[in-house]
Amino acid sequence: MADIFTVNKAVSDSKTPVLPKNTPIKEKYEGSIRVIEAFNHKSEVNESDYQDELSPDRPFVETINAINQDPRLNLSNETYIQMILGKGLKITAKKESVADMVNEWLETINWDEQLEDALYSYLGCGNMFFEHDPSYSEWIEVPVTTVESIVRDKKGNVKYYLQHVNDQDIKLRPSEVCHFKLTNVAREPFGRGLHHSVLSTYTNPDTGEMFDSPLIQMKKMEDAMPKIFEGHADPTVMFHFADAGEQFIKTQADALKKMRHGSKIVTDKEFDVKIIESAGNSKFEGYIDHIQRDLLEPGSKFPLQFFNAGFTARAASESTDSVLTRKVKRIQSRLANQIKMKIVIPYLQKHGKNVKAKDIQLFFETPQKQEATIADVTTSFRDNLIKRSEARKWFIGNTSININEDDMEDEPPITSVTPTNQLQDTREEPENTSVKDNDTNEKLLEMVNLREELDRAEKRKNTEEILNFIRGLKND
Numbered sequence: 001m002a003d004i005f006t007v008n009k010a011v012s013d014s015k016t017p018v019l020p021k022n023t024p025i026k027e028k029y030e031g032s033i034r035v036i037e038a039f040n041h042k043s044e045v046n047e048s049d050y051q052d053e054l055s056p057d058r059p060f061v062e063t064i065n066a067i068n069q070d071p072r073l074n075l076s077n078e079t080y081i082q083m084i085l086g087k088g089l090k091i092t093a094k095k096e097s098v099a100d101m102v103n104e105w106l107e108t109i110n111w112d113e114q115l116e117d118a119l120y121s122y123l124g125c126g127n128m129f130f131e132h133d134p135s136y137s138e139w140i141e142v143p144v145t146t147v148e149s150i151v152r153d154k155k156g157n158v159k160y161y162l163q164h165v166n167d168q169d170i171k172l173r174p175s176e177v178c179h180f181k182l183t184n185v186a187r188e189p190f191g192r193g194l195h196h197s198v199l200s201t202y203t204n205p206d207t208g209e210m211f212d213s214p215l216i217q218m219k220k221m222e223d224a225m226p227k228i229f230e231g232h233a234d235p236t237v238m239f240h241f242a243d244a245g246e247q248f249i250k251t252q253a254d255a256l257k258k259m260r261h262g263s264k265i266v267t268d269k270e271f272d273v274k275i276i277e278s279a280g281n282s283k284f285e286g287y288i289d290h291i292q293r294d295l296l297e298p299g300s301k302f303p304l305q306f307f308n309a310g311f312t313a314r315a316a317s318e319s320t321d322s323v324l325t326r327k328v329k330r331i332q333s334r335l336a337n338q339i340k341m342k343i344v345i346p347y348l349q350k351h352g353k354n355v356k357a358k359d360i361q362l363f364f365e366t367p368q369k370q371e372a373t374i375a376d377v378t379t380s381f382r383d384n385l386i387k388r389s390e391a392r393k394w395f396i397g398n399t400s401i402n403i404n405e406d407d408m409e410d411e412p413p414i415t416s417v418t419p420t421n422q423l424q425d426t427r428e429e430p431e432n433t434s435v436k437d438n439d440t441n442e443k444l445l446e447m448v449n450l451r452e453e454l455d456r457a458e459k460r461k462n463t464e465e466i467l468n469f470i471r472g473l474k475n476d
Helices: 060-069 071-085 096-108 111-124 214-233 246-258 285-300 311-315 318-350 374-382 388-398 434-460 463-475
Strands: 089-093 127-132 139-142 147-152 158-165 168-172 177-181 236-241 271-276 360-364
Touching: 060 071, 060 111, 071 111, 071 318, 089 096, 089 111, 089 318, 096 111, 096 318, 096 360, 111 127, 111 139, 111 318, 158 177, 177 318, 236 246, 318 360, 374 388
Parallel strands: none
Antiparallel strands: 089 360, 127 139, 127 177, 147 158, 158 168, 236 271
16 A cells, blocks of 8 residues: 655655645635525426427417408508507617617618518417527528427426428427517417417317307308398399280290390280399398407407598597507517517627626617697797797798798797896897997887787787777887
């Protein structure tokens, strides 16, 4: 066995084995230490070896086809997209260089157009998928119609997305795909689109009987309507000939079949005509209104009367408009936050920018500017809300009035509400001109007093006072 002792060479002329010298290392104190345990949740989701149980309740391709082929759902989807996008996605950051970097990158990958196209899936199906490279620099939409199922563990963590395309199955890992959900109910693997309820069938839990979705019910009615109208477009006509034999009636029937519109009937028998006719919409109008108003509109999450109602109905729907606006704003907020957390921040971190979520903001800019009129601008200038130069600039840009663009100097407006003791001439004058200044101020005060008298006369609508005022101006 080897000797555990070694010779300490530091001891002069010593061959006696000694223990090795141990030098304690002093560790630098850097503050208190906190141990944070990871959150290990106990709740689980439905786990199954069968991928079909993690598939959407209706294949995405059927949902997309229904939206594209039904005018009401298509109108709802496209209107929501336009309202959500507004003037586009805007980025602000604590550091301007970071915002410029993100804007330049999004413009390079043509993100605005990619997002607009993908929103058809996001709103219609409740899901949209983007595949990205490891650096998060390149993005491409995964067709939602090719995504069939999601496989995840009992904790709800996604193992992979199964894409079926070109007769083959492709497994897409969560590190390669970003999954955006419009909604998420009870931790479902897929989100739900705006038109989920109007496209869903209903099963009676007591009997197992299945009922068609509201859209299918409406389609059946709409399919029957032309047939009903066609059946009543040419009413049944009955001719009755008095004292006519079978051969005579047969001959007349053959002649009536060949008869054209406007033809004359000549017969030696007395006859009368009865027309059997019924209203084609008398039995179905109420049902169609119910399906349209009470099922399709709530199911599409869009008030269709905005486009097909009269002026009175639209004017009475302000509350509905307010609800729609709030819904759009909430979708904008959720989508902007998803883009920030799943796309922008990972991109910045991969490119050496240590940016926190609070340091950058994303939002959709919605145009809400109020159009101004000449009267509005004039009143704003008179009430000191805008400067003289700003008012003249507006008139130059929005009217055909010939205004000298070199004369843009700002001066305080003279109004009846201007305190008379604060009026003063702001123009530069040579020294020793106090007499001239006093004369100017007196004239200004006189003009203000005259203006106040006119305003009071106008308010009282006293014609005599107005005439006296005009006569006084002429005498002056």
